[in-house]
Amino acid sequence: MVETKKIHDLIIIGSGPAGLTAAIYAARAKLHPIIISGPNPGGQLVKTTYIENWPGDQTILGADLMERIKNHALHFGATFINQSVTSVDFSTKPFKVWAGNNQTPALLANSIIIATGAKPKLLNCPGEEQYWSKGVSTCATCDGALYSEKQIVIVGGGDTAMEDALFLTRFNNQITIVQIGEKLTASQIMQDRVLSKPQIKIIYHSTIQEILGNNQHVTGVIIKNLKTNITQPLPANAVFLAIGLKPMSDLFASHLETDHYGHILVTNQTHSNIPGIFIAGDVCDNKYRQAITAAGFGCMAALDAERYLGMQKGS
Numbered sequence: 001m002v003e004t005k006k007i008h009d010l011i012i013i014g015s016g017p018a019g020l021t022a023a024i025y026a027a028r029a030k031l032h033p034i035i036i037s038g039p040n041p042g043g044q045l046v047k048t049t050y051i052e053n054w055p056g057d058q059t060i061l062g063a064d065l066m067e068r069i070k071n072h073a074l075h076f077g078a079t080f081i082n083q084s085v086t087s088v089d090f091s092t093k094p095f096k097v098w099a100g101n102n103q104t105p106a107l108l109a110n111s112i113i114i115a116t117g118a119k120p121k122l123l124n125c126p127g128e129e130q131y132w133s134k135g136v137s138t139c140a141t142c143d144g145a146l147y148s149e150k151q152i153v154i155v156g157g158g159d160t161a162m163e164d165a166l167f168l169t170r171f172n173n174q175i176t177i178v179q180i181g182e183k184l185t186a187s188q189i190m191q192d193r194v195l196s197k198p199q200i201k202i203i204y205h206s207t208i209q210e211i212l213g214n215n216q217h218v219t220g221v222i223i224k225n226l227k228t229n230i231t232q233p234l235p236a237n238a239v240f241l242a243i244g245l246k247p248m249s250d251l252f253a254s255h256l257e258t259d260h261y262g263h264i265l266v267t268n269q270t271h272s273n274i275p276g277i278f279i280a281g282d283v284c285d286n287k288y289r290q291a292i293t294a295a296g297f298g299c300m301a302a303l304d305a306e307r308y309l310g311m312q313k314g315s
């Protein structure tokens with residue numbers, strides 16, 4: 001049971017790689033952190049299968065990795081609350097955080113780490129959920145190496161889609177980009193690079209109507225031309241969605257500065273515009289978006305919170 005009248009040193013919001021790494025560092029530094037796990041305990045990795053780029057583990061299930069990191073934080077004394085934050089008040093100190101519902105008393109803290117991550121945007125078409133991690137992915141950097149000499153569909157027309165397409169050509173794949181608009185929206189240099197690759201084909205004015213499979217894995221897609229309404233099947237072994245990510249920052253929007261997409265703006269790696277509130281992971285990172293980088297940000301945020309609290313206490 002977490003005390004509501006006590007002013008805690010540190011509350012960490014989110015239990016993905018960023019929040020859990022922050023928890024290990026903070027617990028080891030005797031800050032007795034409270035971690036509010038949120039709607040997706042363990043974060044995005046729990047929803048994928050094998051991770052092949054976590055240092056020290058050639059291959060590990062995402063859910064197993066996150067369980068290990070959580071146990072590591074528990075070992076050093078971190079306390080977990082299996083609820084979601086519903087509102088916050090950062091206007092005065094101590095900071096107030098409501099979890100579960102707004103009827104219960106707020107948790108009070110001298111410092112906060114926000115590590116609420118991001119949610120990839122989805123197509124919401126038939127087959128997408130069924131073949132999630134069985135050919136459907138939102139992370140080419142993560143899952144691309146699983147496909148070589150295959151037929152790949154990439155959905156999107158921005159820089160991420162172009163980067164994904166170029167990355168996936170390294171494995172001798174045949175790639176089809178499906179773009180909803182009449183042209184690509186990526187930077188010209190990225191477009192030029194993609195257009196120079198004969199193994200990449202682009203279909204415009206179109207979307208994916210359905211993802212097909214054999215119950216084990218993706219086998220194809222149905223592409224719909226939104227101008228003519230004509231549909232066509234296309235064989236595919238994998239579908240990478242590159243249609244954007246939504247940083248989970250809405251709860252904090254009235255207090256913290258964000259960019260156009262909703263990433264919380266930071267200075268000095270982890271500092272928000274309010275002293276004592278630190279940010280880590282995909283909720284502020286629009287560039288790297290990897291488990292190891294999120295964990296790195298979590299480490300930095302915990303060290304910065306520790307320094308901030310030390311200065312407040314004059315130690």
Ligand SMILES: Cc1cc2nc3c(=O)[nH]c(=O)nc-3n(C[C@H](O)[C@H](O)[C@H](O)COP(=O)(O)OP(=O)(O)OC[C@H]3O[C@@H](n4cnc5c(N)ncnc54)[C@H](O)[C@@H]3O)c2cc1C
Nearest residue numbers: 014015016017018038040043044085117142281282289291
């Ligand atoms: C399909 C897929 C495969 C991937 N594969 C790899 C890979 O192989 N290797 C790799 O390095 N990276 C991979 N990634 C990327 C990696 O998962 C992310 O970069 C990483 O998880 C970001 O960590 P995070 O802690 O910032 O956020 P997240 O993992 O997104 O965690 C966010 C946390 O915040 C919590 N939260 C959200 N809202 C609230 C709230 N209101 N109150 C409390 N908590 C809240 C959630 O419950 C969650 O615990 C993959 C991503 C996807 C989608």
